[in-house]
Amino acid sequence: MAATKGEPAQNKALYRATMNDIARECGLSKMTVSRVLGNRASVGSASRRKVEAAAKKLNYELNSMARNFNFNRSGFIGIAMWTGTLIGSYYFGEIFRGFQSALQGSTHHFALFDTASESFNDGTKLARLYQQRKVDGLLIVAPHTHDHFLQTLQNLRVPMVVVGESLPEPSVCSISCDDAAGIRAVCQHLVTLGHRRIAFVGGPDGLISSERRKLAFEQFCRDNGLMLPPAYIQPGDYTMPGGRRAALALLAAPDAPTAIVAANDLMAFGVIETARSLNVSVPGELSVAGFDDLPTAADRFPSLTTVRQPVSTMAEHGAKILLRSLENHEIPSEHLTMEVSLTVRESTGAPR
Amino acid sequence: MAATKGEPAQNKALYRATMNDIARECGLSKMTVSRVLGNRASVGSASRRKVEAAAKKLNYELNSMARNFNFNRSGFIGIAMWTGTLIGSYYFGEIFRGFQSALQGSTHHFALFDTASESFNDGTKLARLYQQRKVDGLLIVAPHTHDHFLQTLQNLRVPMVVVGESLPEPSVCSISCDDAAGIRAVCQHLVTLGHRRIAFVGGPDGLISSERRKLAFEQFCRDNGLMLPPAYIQPGDYTMPGGRRAALALLAAPDAPTAIVAANDLMAFGVIETARSLNVSVPGELSVAGFDDLPTAADRFPSLTTVRQPVSTMAEHGAKILLRSLENHEIPSEHLTMEVSLTVRESTGAPR
DNA sequence: TTGTAGGCGTTATCAG
């Protein structure tokens, strides 16, 4: 590591003008100044001009700390999540995009908090963010079932919206997609193509959506009289290596499936890679489907049949609900379930 | 989209105790309370116990807004970047990981700002965040050369550190990796293997690091007397499709290269995919190398020879420098260049 | 339309 020292740089902070300075500058009371610069209340046009000129001259900016202190709000929305696994993912990118577009016209900003740390799990630390007025509310992204903070937060009346998972608690607002419908749609698609031996690669424990997808798959098989040996339900972890492992287990077995449904796209990619390395052609000998519709799902060879969930729309709705509830000083409690859609591409076809 | 209304939920906010309440509760002045709860100054142990008991009883939490208002600091560090392209990337995941570990023991938190919006480019909006005391300082991630805000920020003495790009401005603190050394290492590796016809897939315009990698490549070729027809320098954009396009152009030409160096891993993946689809074996007929060392670089078939840059370490250093400079009320100006290392894997070999 | 008084919750300062 090489270091270079730049020129000395000017260290002293610039003086920041206050409303008082402006008031003095133009011989008005600071209330008049406040009305012009902060309140936009009715002020004589002469005064207004004077104040605005002085503000520009002194390079004045509202001190949002004094302001928020007064209003008893921080101006920040906290995004709370397991950053370790989520932060660099496409999923979070979409989530953030959605959050951002909900922020249009709002004066709020986003702060990012990691729920992985020990003290977060009982909600103490998260709740404290609100009690200390560091955030006005929380957007909880894809919480795990073993995150025990939700109850704590709810008891303390922390305004919050859960995004990406549907919670059993009816009084906690949550926005998710219709996981079960998505799985049913893929399975129906495969059955229509003629498949009868369909296997499933599940997501990690601890995510309700993941559990939902698995249950929907099992239910579909029962409803349609498909064979479902235990080995057809492989555990997974939403990663590509996880998909590879599951595919190895499935394709090595004597009664290998003719189709594999993965609980997310990454695992489906892993399945396809393994199939390729085993010289099992996709979709010729094996159909593969995923869930998420990552951008690369369309780019890959073969392109991936998958379920599209409107992640950024979910996030946008969630953030809007939170913002609205902050304005109205109420705690949101509705549950939203967004529709998903099946995108059929090259990775699925009729079985041989 | 289906919606369900949860139970009414308790809407009124809980009353928040203040230091005054506690003072009254235990018959002491609020200064004594402040000393116990905020200052940790010397206080008689009897008083201390009384205050702590009352605080617990009233479920008291420090009001950080009043506190920060007093201290004239917001408690937030702003992370400013082009979120559209970065937020969902592995790179940002590493960056954030680094930032976070720098925050251990600090009372600061992170806020996230998008520099894509129009008004950001001249720095006005970004500077305002600081002038309005919404953030105490800024971490600028991978700024583009056409981001014109840096000069503005510097003039306004905004404490900031640029991470991931090395800037020409000597008085703006920036932390980056030694791009040129990385490229030289890959090229040397290829030349040592016997390659003489090496092509390059460049990154997007507007990133200094990207430009640096290209220049280093050209310089290496000149220094080593390698042939370098213009077509050997392909434009790219740091995406997989970009890598595919470049590879198509390179492999179709009459004097196709025996090795391709991509300015990042994603493009290298694209090159490998295209090679595969053209039945050009890697590394048999074509060696491919990247830059970044994404986790998947080791997983792929063939695994990728690439340059590892210590992204999270860079970020951690950057954040630490900023935090330290905030404590000392000074503006950092050093330039740090971190070392990179070559990781040789399966995608490179001797030419036929 | 403008100004005065007071308060938000905390800490600095200085006196006891």
Next chain:
DNA sequence: CTGATAACGCCTACAA
């Protein structure tokens, strides 16, 4: 060790 007072910068409420 403890307390009274003032201050941070802004806004609400009321009065002129």
